[in-house]
Amino acid sequence: MELFYAYDSDGRLCRLDSDESGHCVRVLRHRVGDEIHVIDGCGTMFRCRLTDDNPKSAEAEVLEAIPGWGGHPYRLTVACCPTKNNDRFEWFVEKATEVGVDRIVPVIGERSERKVYKTDRAYRIALSATKQSLKARIPEIAEPLSVKDFIQISPLASLGRNDSTPCHSEPVEQVKESLKLIAYCFEGDTRRISIQEALATSTATDITILIGPEGDFSPEEARLAIEHGYIPVHLGASRLRTETAAVVAATAVYLARG
């Protein structure tokens, strides 16, 4: 099954941009009359019939709309400090999208070596992984902000986001309860529970996970997070790289709640 992304759809007609049109018409050789599957990036998959096979601006009429297609029964935000090596962070974006994430927030910690992060490539990777893993909703890629600013913002608030992100997160009124977790590794600290335990003892469906940079959070960041209701969790006995920790955390939610 091949999915196309429509940058514009009104529920009756889907318009593909030049990349998607080229892939649909030139590469896969679809012609007028063919049935194709199109996502709006916001959670709806349309079964469509191609009505214009222009390889730069294809159009398709909607035969059936399936909202919530390929979705999951929780709303997951992963806020993760971009890694020194960009590829590693982009790998996290791809894998988190595959297992399921609703919002990715690049956060800059006091100990982050990378202080600047551009979200354009991350957005394109998320779009590609969304189609590849048969989902209809592209994760929102937020514009970077500091760890401390992120902690002080309600998990339900809108954040600045990549302009290409097609839609905001789920409507706020659907969210009843939030679970906020911070994975940090101060050595000798015994207050942490495992992420599995944190997930098993909460019924919240709005989940936020905060993952620090290579040099960990600063003590002030960790304290601020705990003051704001973040539960310190660990991700098992292995010392994981930043991007691995982020994917293991998203996978823990996927396995526990998916």
Next chain:
Amino acid sequence: MELFYAYDSDGRLCRLDSDESGHCVRVLRHRVGDEIHVIDGCGTMFRCRLTDDNPKSAEAEVLEAIPGWGGHPYRLTVACCPTKNNDRFEWFVEKATEVGVDRIVPVIGERSERKVYKTDRAYRIALSATKQSLKARIPEIAEPLSVKDFIQISPLASLGRNDSTPCHSEPVEQVKESLKLIAYCFEGDTRRISIQEALATSTATDITILIGPEGDFSPEEARLAIEHGYIPVHLGASRLRTETAAVVAATAVYLARG
């Protein structure tokens, strides 16, 4: 904490090769008398004192030996078809090593596009990830074999392996029971249980997971696996890439049994 790998250690003296010696002496500027931490790649971590700071052939005397350091309470084999794109398989090797795996077997399926796989780079990635994630045992990297041959071999048997692999798997006599899982995605097949359920309903500590190529297993391969006691499992509702499936499966074991 920085770990060095000794290609040769008799329990009293550890010898570093030229790469490790250079990193220890030139990069980190360790000198005779410094305390360093050395792994033998087979599960033992040695607290050592540097006795020769030759940057091409450093040596250190053992002060303390800690067997089973950074280990996990299970023995996990992940047999996975190498992906078309080599980077993706290598990424799996790194991430599986970080979360914990004992043996990685590149298997070639009937529908594999990649029929040849060289294990040298995978071994070096596994060594690096072992040190980075603070473990003393480098996963065994087996030489490639066909899916069908792998299925017909006992999970406790020795396989051909990369010559650099420092040690065989755990002694066979310690293993009492094996759990063998095959992740496959024949559409419409309802006989599969989730990997979490398979792990929760077994007490086996020897676990084998078989992950197919991009084009999935052939029906014959799946049938042969089931005949040989493999339990068909799914990895949740998302369609995951081969390498993502392999890491999600290893992470499921890590979270359930680690």
